[in-house]
Amino acid sequence: MLFKSHILDGIKEGRVTLAFRHWTRPTVRTGGSLRTAIGVLAIGDVRAIEITEISDDEARRAGFDSRERLVNDLAKRRDGTAYRIEFHLSGPDPRDALRQDDQLDDHGVAALQARLALLDRSGAWTAQALRLISERDGRTAAEIADSLGIEKLALKRKIRLLKELGLTESLHSGYRLSDRGRVVYPRLFPASGNGGGT
Structure with a gap:
């Protein structure tokens, strides 16, 4: 749900607590x-509704200035059933803190290497992907996919x-290594160095 x-x-301001x-x-x-760019949402009641049930107040709680605008927005996609979703911001995305945690000891690096090895079970890709991302902030999925010979999705x-x-x-466009990624990448793949070959 985007x-x-x-x-x-x-x-973020607490004005929007519903979605349709x-x-x-x-x-x-x-x-x-649900993780979003502003943090984690706690999902409340999720239920199927008829569009005629939506009130003006609910439209405002969904971020629309009128019920009519919300209904017009919903009409852009008519397939399926209409749902009403309640939520509230419950806190920051735990990945935010993880991305900033660059103080890994040897045990932490070894644990990350083990996790990456699991991701590589069906074919090695993690070292190359991280190398490509480390070489230039903003490298896009299409560029990385093309370099690795993988479909973009x-x-x-x-x-x-x-x-x-x-x-x-x-x-906004592409990816970069996090603080954690920049610090641990050379330790995860010592032979790669800082952006060298794999």
Whole structure:
């Protein structure tokens, strides 16, 4: 579930606490959570609704200045069922702190190497991907995918796994190594050095 930047601002300020979506299958569930650019949302009630049930107050709580604008926005995607999703900002994304944690001892580096080895089970890609990202901030998924001979969407899924380890972060366009990634990359792959070959 994605949000436009002005909606994220409203969530951060506590004004936006509802969303409405057309889904063939819900992508969030009651009691779950959702990571966003501003932090983690705690998901409250998620239920199927009829669009005619939406009130003016609910439209405002979803970040729209009128019910009509919300209904028009929902009409852009008519397939599936309309859902009403309650949420609130529950805290920062834990990956933010992880990305900044660059004080890894040898045990921590070894644990990261073991995690990367698991990611490489079906074919080595982590060292090359991290090297490409380390060489230039903003390197795009398309560039990395082309260099590695991987389909772009598959590459994006792989990069998300590196993000989970706190090694990379997304920019407006492309990726860069996080503080943690910059410090530990040469220790993870000593033969690679700082942006050298793998």
